[in-house]
Amino acid sequence: VYKVAIVGATGAVGQELLKVLAHREFPIARLVALASPRSAGRTVSTAMGVLTIREVTANTFDDIDFAFFSAGAQRSRDFVPVARQAGATVIDNSSAFRMDPQVPLVVPEVNPEALQNHGGLIANPNCVAAILTVAIAPLRVLGTFQRLVVSTYQSASGAGALAMEDLKKQTRCALEGQPVVPRVLAHPYAFNLFSHDSEVEDNGYNGEENKVTQETKKILSTPDLGISITCVRVPILRAHTVSINIEFQSPVAVQQAREILAAAPGIRLADDPERNHFPMPSDATGKEDILVGRVRADPSNPHALNLLVCGDQLLKGAALNAVQIAEALII
Numbered sequence: 001v002y003k004v005a006i007v008g009a010t011g012a013v014g015q016e017l018l019k020v021l022a023h024r025e026f027p028i029a030r031l032v033a034l035a036s037p038r039s040a041g042r043t044v045s046t047a048m049g050v051l052t053i054r055e056v057t058a059n060t061f062d063d064i065d066f067a068f069f070s071a072g073a074q075r076s077r078d079f080v081p082v083a084r085q086a087g088a089t090v091i092d093n094s095s096a097f098r099m100d101p102q103v104p105l106v107v108p109e110v111n112p113e114a115l116q117n118h119g120g121l122i123a124n125p126n127c128v129a130a131i132l133t134v135a136i137a138p139l140r141v142l143g144t145f146q147r148l149v150v151s152t153y154q155s156a157s158g159a160g161a162l163a164m165e166d167l168k169k170q171t172r173c174a175l176e177g178q179p180v181v182p183r184v185l186a187h188p189y190a191f192n193l194f195s196h197d198s199e200v201e202d203n204g205y206n207g208e209e210n211k212v213t214q215e216t217k218k219i220l221s222t223p224d225l226g227i228s229i230t231c232v233r234v235p236i237l238r239a240h241t242v243s244i245n246i247e248f249q250s251p252v253a254v255q256q257a258r259e260i261l262a263a264a265p266g267i268r269l270a271d272d273p274e275r276n277h278f279p280m281p282s283d284a285t286g287k288e289d290i291l292v293g294r295v296r297a298d299p300s301n302p303h304a305l306n307l308l309v310c311g312d313q314l315l316k317g318a319a320l321n322a323v324q325i326a327e328a329l330i331i
């Protein structure tokens with residue numbers, strides 16, 4: 001059994017980590033819940049009982065086996081070296097180390113081999129990159145990917161617990177005819193959608209689009225894969241939806257793709273044209289599996305097919321994937 005610390009235990013991902021560790025019966029001897037000094041002294045209920053939140057100090061990680069970080073990239077840059085120095089194995093949810101060539105970026109269904117020689121730090125991918133790669137990786141047996149065209153419909157939970165609260169509050173205000181004042185994201189969110197809130201970078205793509213592009217290539221070990229992506233925030237509480245057009249080097253058969261997806265780990269095929277029932281956030285919320293459907297030929301390109309994918313990004317896009325990494329390390 002293991003001594004486990006969670007940095008960011010009061011956040012959207014941290015709360016989910018507590019639940020997933022309990023639900024999957026991760027063997028825990030001691031659990032330490034950490035957050036900012038603002039939360040120190042508050043309590044959280046966990047499967048290990050009610051825990052008092054502590055702030056991170058120089059000797060927080062002495063004696064810890066696994067440290068899960070989900071408190072933002074700056075906190076990871078500050079404290080991950082401290083945890084590693086103390087001998088803990090760190091699984092980091094932030095973007096701080098994901099593109100470091102020395103640090104494996106892992107989705108256990110897709111690239112478990114990257115866990116060898118991890119050196120005490122494993123990065124957990126961006127939520128869209130995790131969901132996207134689980135959905136498309138099984139199709140690699142059909143041939144080499146040439147190009148992906150991706151559009152996302154991303155929920156509030158990707159921006160944290162405060163964004164989820166703000167979406168609820170704005171929706172209440174809108175329905176009651178009161179002014180809708182955005183408090184967390186820059187734009188009105190209730191009954192609206194907008195280009196992803198991350199900063200637009202020099203190449204004209206926002207930070208989220210660039211992260212998904214780079215991380216997908218790293219996870220799939222396909223540095224030359226062409227990816228064209230647009231990320232959009234939609235007024236959904238949790239679970240991201242992703243539309244994907246995959247172009248292969250040679251022609252592909254849709255029925256074969258459907259069969260491969262139906263048998264793939266971490267995926268549930270949700271592909272029922274008769275009932276017009278396909279992946280949607282209300283079905284994906286709280287589920288460990290990614291929903292994949294609308295598996296269709298691309299009439300404009302015999303080398304390509306289309307998918308619609310939906311996954312609970314607090315689970316597979318964050319907490320579940322992190323716990324699965326720890327599970328793979330203790331087998």
Ligand SMILES: NC(=O)c1ccc[n+]([C@@H]2O[C@H](COP(=O)([O-])OP(=O)(O)OC[C@H]3O[C@@H](n4cnc5c(N)ncnc54)[C@H](OP(=O)(O)O)[C@@H]3O)[C@@H](O)[C@H]2O)c1
Nearest residue numbers: 008010011012013035036039070071072094158160161318
């Ligand atoms: N949301 C997602 O779906 C998702 C997916 C993948 C990765 N991530 C990454 O996971 C991280 C957390 O995201 P989130 O959505 O859970 O955010 P969140 O709901 O805003 O939670 C942030 C957490 O960080 C803690 N924190 C802030 N400052 C701290 C400090 N100085 N020392 C220790 N803890 C501190 C907060 O504690 P207080 O409550 O005390 O402020 C809170 O527990 C981010 O790096 C994010 O990029 C998120």
